[in-house]
Amino acid sequence: MSLTAAGPPPMDLRTVPLPGHMALGWALVIATLALVGFRVPAADVKIGESYLIFFFHFPSAINCLNLFFFAGLASMYHLWRRTPGSDLWAASAVEVGVLSCVVTLVTGSIWAKAAWGEWWVVSDPRLMSVAIMFLTYLGYLALRSAVEEPLKRARFSAVFGSIAMLNIFVVYFSVRIFPVENHPMKVELVDSSMRLTQWFGAGAFLVLYTAFWRLRFRLLCAREEVERLDVEISAVRP
Amino acid sequence: MRPRALPVALSLLLALAGGLAAEDAAGRPGPGAEAGAGPGDGGGQMVMAPAQGRVPDFKPYIFWAYGLACLLIFLFILWTLSQLRRVEEKLDHLARTQGERRSGEP
Numbered sequence: 001m002s003l004t005a006a007g008p009p010p011m012d013l014r015t016v017p018l019p020g021h022m023a024l025g026w027a028l029v030i031a032t033l034a035l036v037g038f039r040v041p042a043a044d045v046k047i048g049e050s051y052l053i054f055f056f057h058f059p060s061a062i063n064c065l066n067l068f069f070f071a072g073l074a075s076m077y078h079l080w081r082r083t084p085g086s087d088l089w090a091a092s093a094v095e096v097g098v099l100s101c102v103v104t105l106v107t108g109s110i111w112a113k114a115a116w117g118e119w120w121v122v123s124d125p126r127l128m129s130v131a132i133m134f135l136t137y138l139g140y141l142a143l144r145s146a147v148e149e150p151l152k153r154a155r156f157s158a159v160f161g162s163i164a165m166l167n168i169f170v171v172y173f174s175v176r177i178f179p180v181e182n183h184p185m186k187v188e189l190v191d192s193s194m195r196l197t198q199w200f201g202a203g204a205f206l207v208l209y210t211a212f213w214r215l216r217f218r219l220l221c222a223r224e225e226v227e228r229l230d231v232e233i234s235a236v237r238p
Numbered sequence: 239m240r241p242r243a244l245p246v247a248l249s250l251l252l253a254l255a256g257g258l259a260a261e262d263a264a265g266r267p268g269p270g271a272e273a274g275a276g277p278g279d280g281g282g283q284m285v286m287a288p289a290q291g292r293v294p295d296f297k298p299y300i301f302w303a304y305g306l307a308c309l310l311i312f313l314f315i316l317w318t319l320s321q322l323r324r325v326e327e328k329l330d331h332l333a334r335t336q337g338e339r340r341s342g343e344p
Binding site: 033048049050052053056057060099102103106107110111113114208212215216218219222223225226229230232233236 | 294296297299300302303304306307310311314315318319321322325326328329332333335336339
């Protein structure tokens with residue numbers, strides 16, 4: 001399969017073999033589960049057993065922001081240089097970012113039910129800003145599927161992706177900006193094994209999600225190639 | 239090696255490990271647990287107050303949080319791999335058609 005149509009990516013992840021990358025990601029996530037299962041204390045002093053959800057919630061949340069940030073950078077790079085590869089890197093980062101956002105919302109909602117007794121608190125700025133960010137990036141994906149012409153699609157998506165990046169800062173600073181608070185700015189982890197598991201999990205999910213990102217990039221490249229060949233073949237058809 | 243069977247097998251393993259780890263962690267007794275206090279304890283609004291002398295059972299929440307997260311990741315990878323397979327088949331077909339067309343040209 002030829003991937004040359006997409007041009008050079010802004011970050012050359014392709015030098016790392018994909019199956020190995022993915023296997024490493026899975027292994028690290030399983031290792032995170034092992035740490036949760038056998039290493040960290042079973043209950044936190046303040047929030048009890050329910051804090052265990054944090055070790056999947058936090059890594060997904062932080063990597064969701066990372067992926068949307070990378071998507072924004074790739075979008076801006078596309079607006080600057082107009083390389084097709086940067087558009088595809090941005091689109092694939094948004095796709096994986098949406099996955100991690102769903103994981104964040106699902107685990108967060110279950111944790112909210114366990115800790116606060118509510119699935120969703122409408123007055124909470126962090127929750128609502130994440131929901132808005134999620135809907136914004138669904139809009140990005142809808143825009144991509146609505147525009148058929150590749151160059152126009154890439155340009156529109158790049159503008160959208162660059163502006164949508166503002167969401168990340170709103171989400172991050174929402175707890176500081178708005179006075180109402182349910183969601184804490186950060187969860188205080190007293191035990192060193194808790195902090196180790198927190199950051200180990202974040203790293204593990206980063207490795208796994210970047211493998212997914214590369215896989216989605218490969219898929220989008222293949223789709224672009226299919227579109228190009230389709231146009232070429234139908235152009236010479238008598 | 240194409241990334242096909244490996245992630246599927248590993249994600250199944252992940253789903254199993256997720257369930258087991260969550261079960262095991264939630265089952266262990268914890269030091270000084272005041273279960274029921276919310277994450278917003280530090281100045282925020284707290285919706286749920288613990289019933290007197292009753293510690294809520296968080297096991298189902300932990301199980302569902304980990305289980306659904308693993309399931310979502312698993313479904314995402316299956317969906318991506320099936321899409322990739324279809325697109326690659328179409329790409330091969332189109333490349334073959336184009337090659338035949340070119341070889342047929344004078």
